[in-house]
Amino acid sequence: MAEEALVSRRSRLLGAKSQLFYDEPVHLVRGEGVWLYDADGRKYLDAYNNVAHVGHCHPHVVEALCRQASLLNTHTRYLHTAILDYVERLTATFDASLSTAILTCTGSEANDIALRMAQAATGRMGIIATDATYHGNTTAVSQLSTRMPPVGGRARHVRLVPAPDSFRHPDAMANGKAFGDAVREAIASLEQDGIGLSGIILCPLLANEGFPTLPSGFFDDAMRAVRDAGGLVIADEVQPGFGRTGSHFWGHQRAGFVPDIVTMGKPMGNGHPVAAVVTTRDILATFRNAFRYFNTFGGNPVSCAVANAVLDVIEQENLVANARDVGAYALGLLRPLAERHECIGEVRGAGLFFGAELVHDRKTREPAPDIAEQVANRMRHRGVLMGKTGIHGNVLKIRPPMPFSRDNADFLIGVLDEVLGEVGGVKA
Amino acid sequence: MAEEALVSRRSRLLGAKSQLFYDEPVHLVRGEGVWLYDADGRKYLDAYNNVAHVGHCHPHVVEALCRQASLLNTHTRYLHTAILDYVERLTATFDASLSTAILTCTGSEANDIALRMAQAATGRMGIIATDATYHGNTTAVSQLSTRMPPVGGRARHVRLVPAPDSFRHPDAMANGKAFGDAVREAIASLEQDGIGLSGIILCPLLANEGFPTLPSGFFDDAMRAVRDAGGLVIADEVQPGFGRTGSHFWGHQRAGFVPDIVTMGKPMGNGHPVAAVVTTRDILATFRNAFRYFNTFGGNPVSCAVANAVLDVIEQENLVANARDVGAYALGLLRPLAERHECIGEVRGAGLFFGAELVHDRKTREPAPDIAEQVANRMRHRGVLMGKTGIHGNVLKIRPPMPFSRDNADFLIGVLDEVLGEVGGVKA
Numbered sequence: 040m041a042e043e044a045l046v047s048r049r050s051r052l053l054g055a056k057s058q059l060f061y062d063e064p065v066h067l068v069r070g071e072g073v074w075l076y077d078a079d080g081r082k083y084l085d086a087y088n089n090v091a092h093v094g095h096c097h098p099h100v101v102e103a104l105c106r107q108a109s110l111l112n113t114h115t116r117y118l119h120t121a122i123l124d125y126v127e128r129l130t131a132t133f134d135a136s137l138s139t140a141i142l143t144c145t146g147s148e149a150n151d152i153a154l155r156m157a158q159a160a161t162g163r164m165g166i167i168a169t170d171a172t173y174h175g176n177t178t179a180v181s182q183l184s185t186r187m188p189p190v191g192g193r194a195r196h197v198r199l200v201p202a203p204d205s206f207r208h209p210d211a212m213a214n215g216k217a218f219g220d221a222v223r224e225a226i227a228s229l230e231q232d233g234i235g236l237s238g239i240i241l242c243p244l245l246a247n248e249g250f251p252t253l254p255s256g257f258f259d260d261a262m263r264a265v266r267d268a269g270g271l272v273i274a275d276e277v278q279p280g281f282g283r284t285g286s287h288f289w290g291h292q293r294a295g296f297v298p299d300i301v302t303m304g305k306p307m308g309n310g311h312p313v314a315a316v317v318t319t320r321d322i323l324a325t326f327r328n329a330f331r332y333f334n335t336f337g338g339n340p341v342s343c344a345v346a347n348a349v350l351d352v353i354e355q356e357n358l359v360a361n362a363r364d365v366g367a368y369a370l371g372l373l374r375p376l377a378e379r380h381e382c383i384g385e386v387r388g389a390g391l392f393f394g395a396e397l398v399h400d401r402k403t404r405e406p407a408p409d410i411a412e413q414v415a416n417r418m419r420h421r422g423v424l425m426g427k428t429g430i431h432g433n434v435l436k437i438r439p440p441m442p443f444s445r446d447n448a449d450f451l452i453g454v455l456d457e458v459l460g461e462v463g464g465v466k467a
Numbered sequence: 468m469a470e471e472a473l474v475s476r477r478s479r480l481l482g483a484k485s486q487l488f489y490d491e492p493v494h495l496v497r498g499e500g501v502w503l504y505d506a507d508g509r510k511y512l513d514a515y516n517n518v519a520h521v522g523h524c525h526p527h528v529v530e531a532l533c534r535q536a537s538l539l540n541t542h543t544r545y546l547h548t549a550i551l552d553y554v555e556r557l558t559a560t561f562d563a564s565l566s567t568a569i570l571t572c573t574g575s576e577a578n579d580i581a582l583r584m585a586q587a588a589t590g591r592m593g594i595i596a597t598d599a600t601y602h603g604n605t606t607a608v609s610q611l612s613t614r615m616p617p618v619g620g621r622a623r624h625v626r627l628v629p630a631p632d633s634f635r636h637p638d639a640m641a642n643g644k645a646f647g648d649a650v651r652e653a654i655a656s657l658e659q660d661g662i663g664l665s666g667i668i669l670c671p672l673l674a675n676e677g678f679p680t681l682p683s684g685f686f687d688d689a690m691r692a693v694r695d696a697g698g699l700v701i702a703d704e705v706q707p708g709f710g711r712t713g714s715h716f717w718g719h720q721r722a723g724f725v726p727d728i729v730t731m732g733k734p735m736g737n738g739h740p741v742a743a744v745v746t747t748r749d750i751l752a753t754f755r756n757a758f759r760y761f762n763t764f765g766g767n768p769v770s771c772a773v774a775n776a777v778l779d780v781i782e783q784e785n786l787v788a789n790a791r792d793v794g795a796y797a798l799g800l801l802r803p804l805a806e807r808h809e810c811i812g813e814v815r816g817a818g819l820f821f822g823a824e825l826v827h828d829r830k831t832r833e834p835a836p837d838i839a840e841q842v843a844n845r846m847r848h849r850g851v852l853m854g855k856t857g858i859h860g861n862v863l864k865i866r867p868p869m870p871f872s873r874d875n876a877d878f879l880i881g882v883l884d885e886v887l888g889e890v891g892g893v894k895a
Contacts, residue, residue: 052566052568053568147762178605312741336573
């Protein structure tokens, strides 16, 4: 089979453990809007790829890319208007305090800077994150992941607090007090070890944690604890940003807090490698004094033209309103499935980021990552690409490009209903 | 003036200390081949930008970019042939042992991985670099820069050895023994502190160190010391790679050693953010076992199409041979300038990376970074873009796009001759 040959070539060139999705990996050759096509011409509904934020190969974005790439692409130590126009437009979507930016090429680079900004602003090193998070792949940022202890051991300045779990511990969700207490404990531990707190980094949607349902004001107590200790709040908007949640342009606006630093990633360029850190004028100045930072191609004219075109499309196609409408519509279709399929423990989400937590037993709430895995694989064979996430890897993750329609939702939920019917009783 | 308004807008949006080149920054709007154009239609010969490796806005590269961006751009957890074709073609330019790769978006990300590969392969943390180097801007990689101590202090596992200086200490250059001794001392210090050696990271051209003239086999003694201690050799090819030195495709081939890990940066994509780490199958496997690394958009189909097109152009336009020919021709024009201008201490370089070390006094060899600064600024006003580098910031850095011609060299050296005549006697 052609795919097998590719897998073995890949293993030879990229390493045996280079990650692939699905038991039978998909060989994609073309994308358009919310659709992806494989080498045999088979079509897949993309319910996974948030990076292609305004849809695969959006003509307006591709046109902006090609126009600027034909004209000029160079670094930002020369003057150019594209980066200024873009940063002005981008920061206008934030609270007035968040008025400056550094552009980078990846979200990992953005978070790597954000951590140093908090260090520079506080003079301290300690950082808090949840114990089921992912913020990127640089050495410094991957210290926030729990997956594997790095060579040389875990960094002493990282404290991981338990990720909130609205399904298993709904009692602890009421007002965020339990989360706040965990944060206070982490701060005390950092202070006791003579490290001190620089800040907390959070995805306001807690996307990788399985996007638990958070009551309004959930983060208030934790934020207060961080600020009382002189720390900064970093919002990682790689996933909830650019209107994905439907109700707000940024996840922290939906969650109801104003961060000191905001990071964003590749949805910003619809897949073109451009990312950003947005912060206050003072924090930026302190960072620039403490670190002589320069990112050769962050904010180059091509990246800015692309990022600007993405904002055009979000506005022109009313994609935030679409995320709100279609997200609510899809949740409305998904909820009744819980009545038919025993394995659904909870249905939840916000805008075009939704899904369901799968369990082996609704009473014990025993997580069913094996069923989630089977669902993702069977969906792939039926022409829908989606994934799984969460603390236990048992949450179906549906996070499509933003032009996802009600029709797409009908198709998605219809196929999911069938697949859950097939696997619902299966316990691996 | 329009430029002043841009500078003040920039300061407001990107921070007062965001870096700009030249006393009067250039506002660029268009690039083509080795030429850049400002907003007033003025034309500049680009003798600085190595990132636009095959020339600004090369039509073959732009066409590949646009074609693939219109077709598909997604991450590498799906199968795609572009990344396999590219990695196969790329690794074919190396020693047979270097047969695998991880693609990233930036050279900083590549070096950040390379450091962890050395850690994973050795189980130790210590890393050696020179004290006048630059390998990138992530938290981990910027620990290798001497510029400013980071918040939280310098990392305990970094040892910086004195950068070789062929102009001021030619005696120490003869066989690389002094450099080897410094490396041995650093290894002993790491072992004494219980840290141990993971490896050494070097630009084989020592580009940021001021590209000193290195006798053949210069690095042999240092490499032997590193390998005797069980360490790995990382070659940072961001600057000398892809044929820039004219004699070889890679800087380490010119320097005569085979590294364990090679990194490369944006010249690989002619400015499109794509970069890579090339290594042996064993080291890659060890790294993938030790770190669960994934780079969402490193090696996406668009980046690979662009990188592949860059290799096409290098071959089709014989750019390596051109670098050899024009580099030698330009050095031949530059050397006689030393007879007329007292401030030239030494002329040196390799292929299309050459320049001259400027001094206030040839006998004392007192570095003249002030004159170098003036030269760069005056060249800019006369329509030539170039920079300065080196341990003392006094080395004129000429590092143009690879299609630089003999005519371009005539123009460059002619203007430089005039400018040196103006500033040669001036001592700031």
